[in-house]
Amino acid sequence: MEQKKLGFGMMRLPLTDPNDQKSIDVAQVQQMVDEYMAKGFNYFDTAWMYHRGVSETMVKECLVGKYPRESYTVTDKLPDYILRPDRTPQDVFKTQLERTGLDYFDYYLIHDTNAASIGTFEDYHCFEFVEGLLEKGLVKHIGLSHHDGPELLEEILKRHPNFEFVQLQINYLDWDSLGVRARECYEVAVKYGKKVLVMEPVKGGTLAAVPDTVKNLFKEAEPDMSPASWAVRFAASLPEVYMVLSGMSNLEQLRDNMSYMEDFRPLDEKEMAVVRKATDLINENIAIPCTGCNYCTVDCPMNVQIPTVFSLYNADLQEADFKPWSSHEELYNNLVITEGIGVASDCIECGACEDRCPQHLAIREHLKEVAAHFEGK
Ligand code: SF4
Ligand code: SF4
Structure with missing residues (x-):
């Protein structure tokens, strides 16, 4: 199945009550899913913790049963923080299949490897468990999402060579940032021959709501393109990037994203220079680099x-x-x-x-x- 490079991230779905993560605006999500599928996109990304479990059930409600199974792909993830002796990875996986209404996942990730979580993942033999799912056909591809430095990523990839892809936080603001070190992590993934999935290309909305100086810079370069488009296209332009996830919160964001990702064209050198200039301008302004991941x-x-x-x-x-x-x-x-x-x-x-x-x-x-x-x- 051909895959366009824009993934539907289901972690920031529209809400009916902004203070209640479970209050999903189901009608709007359904319309978003329908428009996304109608334009030939087909990659959905969910996780146990998104919307406190309701994101997974939205997959069932708005996608599964409404579309032929071969027309879309779904990614889910195994988290560390819910594992206990009486809730094993097997129990979690079974619940995820029930919540989503699926009998297999196209992609399954170890969710959020970092210095704090890696011990739990090893203690519960999560890497081996996920490899076992692959052998049984219960997942089609396996990977990990990583929220730590390149050193730990390299260690994990060396220890677990069968994992096929890495999901990384990549956006133009974090590319060379000392905190996130996106470029270094990307380079490790490439060195080990892994495909890269991108999360937070718009940095939780920060790169959609850029300061006026940056808005003007972008407008001057390309009058009809939104600030978010520069961010998503930056990530999608990296050669080893297989998919860019955008956590879309309403129809407007979805339509904007699809407008330039339907027939994606990578940024050229002149456009990359505009992005570098934007990075400098934003870094002069932002106080707390929070991505809103919750x-x-x-x-x-x-x-x-x-x-x-x-x-x-x-x-x-x-x-x-x-x-x-x-x-x-x-x-x-x-x-x-x-x-x-x-x-x-x-x-x-x-x-x-x-x-x-x-x-x-x-x-x-x-x-x-x-x-x-x-x-x-
Ligand atoms: S402060 Fe919270 S929402 Fe912000 S990046 Fe950290 S964990 Fe995510
Ligand atoms: S916000 Fe304050 S009270 Fe809440 S978890 Fe953090 S340190 Fe604790």
Whole structure:
């Protein structure tokens, strides 16, 4: 089956209640899936933790049963944090098949290898388990998603040579960043002959909402192209990239993505120079490089809406110089008065979130900055 390079990431689906990750706007998701399939795209990416399990059930509701099995491919992933002696990888896999309504996955990944998770994956023999699924035909291709440095990635690929592909966070802002080291990880994957799947090409929306200086730069170069298009095309232009996942949150984003990925053309050298210039301009502005992945909120005892308050803070700092009234402050204040929702000052500094953050952010310190900015605390 021919595969266009735009994957439908099901981790940021449209919601009916922005404070409830399970409140999926099913009608809109269905329309998104239908339009995506109608244009000849066919790659869907889900995971156990996305939308607290509901992303997997959306696969069943909006895709499986409505389309012939051979017309689409689905990726799911085995996470570490839910494994216990009484919940083995076998149990997790069985539940994932039930939730999605599938009897095999096209792609199956060890989800989020990093220094904290790798011990659990080894203890539960997850790599061997996933290789066994491949032998039994229950998955067609196997890989891993990686959120750590190139050294650990190399170690894993050496130890587990049968894994065929690596999913990496790649976008133009992280390409040479000291925190994410996207280029170095990509180079390790290529060195070991692996195909690369890209996650976070738009860095959780950050590269769609770029500062005006960058918007103008892009407009000057290509008046009809959105800021997000530059980010997705940058990732898709890398030679070993097989698929670029975009976590699409509404029909508008989907249509924009499809408009330039339907007949994809890689960035040329002149366009790459524009992207490098944009990187420099953005780096002058961004305060907290959070991707909005939501991993950190899973264990927070205070239900602090970490990515939301970081995003409001970043956006507010980018606009503060020229706007007398701040919509971000208003949105933040709405969170403060919402029962059951934690804001920055509710943090009790337990640190559980930092263990989960793939970007290795000093979340507690950043929350203090946010509390000082929005709450005067
Ligand atoms: S450190 Fe704060 S934000 Fe992080 S999990 Fe603990 S209470 Fe939540
Ligand atoms: S703080 Fe880290 S874990 Fe939390 S949403 Fe941002 S990038 Fe993800």
